[in-house]
Amino acid sequence: MPAKDSVIVLDAEDRDITAKAKELNKKGWRFSDKKDGKIYYERYKDPLLAVDSSHLILFFFVAIFVSLLVIGLAVY
Numbered sequence: 001m002p003a004k005d006s007v008i009v010l011d012a013e014d015r016d017i018t019a020k021a022k023e024l025n026k027k028g029w030r031f032s033d034k035k036d037g038k039i040y041y042e043r044y045k046d047p048l049l050a051v052d053s054s055h056l057i058l059f060f061f062v063a064i065f066v067s068l069l070v071i072g073l074a075v076y
Contacts, residue, residue: 007032008041 008029010020017039021031024041032042 006043010039010041012037012039 008024010017012034014020021039021041028044029041030044032040034040
């Protein structure tokens with residue numbers, strides 16, 4: 001079950017549902033489900049934003065190590 005602050009529930013009977021849906025899409029919410037006369041939106045999580053800074057640091061050091069290894073082998 002997603003966290004309570006990551007789900008928005010709209011009533012399907014609402015007159016300005018289209019305007020609310022467009023506004024939610026602009027703010028980063030995506031359609032999730034429609035059941036029992038209610039429309040559910042969940043906060044969209046970009047997979048690229050899930051990359052932690054520790055992953056970037058690790059990638060940086062591995063890239064430097066590999067490039068030094070390649071340069072060392074080329075000079076040898």
